[in-house]
Amino acid sequence: MSLTVVNGLPAHVLIVHFVIVLVPLSALALVVGAIWPSAARRMGVVLPLLALVTLASVPLASEAGEWLEEHVDSNALVRKHAELGDGLLPWAAGLLVLAAVVWWTARRPAAAEAGSGDRSRPVTARSATAVRVVTAVLCVGVAAGAMVDVYRIGDSGAKAAWQDGFTKSAQGDQGDKD
Template sequence: MTTVAGLPAHILLVHAVVVLVPLTALLLVVESLWPAARRRLAWPAAALALVAVVVAAGSVVTVYRIGDSGARAAWTGQFSATPLPRGGAPVTPG
């Protein structure tokens, strides 16, 4: 699993999207209602929207990498503290 500063990247990316998308929408509403703000906020809003799309794409990639079984394990708390070997096959105790 990919981590950022010791935290799972998926969780950080999903929460970044949850914050960035409404913030972008709020900027667009402000721009549409306040013409003076439109001149100042057009480029920052466009940049923020682009960042939100890139972060959302990163979140989708992490969901794909985790897969359904990883999501089920995370939600039910049934996961192992030891990672699988590189091949992905579980090690059976001998």
């Protein structure tokens, strides 16, 4: 099943708004959770679920965009937008993987405190801090990459849709009157 047209509009035009909202929201939640473990514990399973919905929205927007690409005049701007759009899926997958890691690591200390107190595998504070720092750096990098990619894709899509498609003055304007 493929979405092509919704209420007379190409589905891509509608679905892409989910991507535009969900990618930055997931990226922000991921970075906050990675830097602030108590926030990750409060977000709980919502963090990886948000990233999962984000990941699912990307191929839906891409598929709808491929349909739209076949139904509009092809030009360099449309081709560039389509090419850039193909690169978002790995970033969204990275958000999901890291969101799962942040969620898992944030819940483990809480479970360990309430658990049996098994100390057969001690984790030093130094190694735990190192893991948190590396995870936070990865999260910031993937979040930034995903957001920059969404911006670039959106900018190229707007140019493809609106380049030379409007005038700077409203119809009927006779110029600036002071």
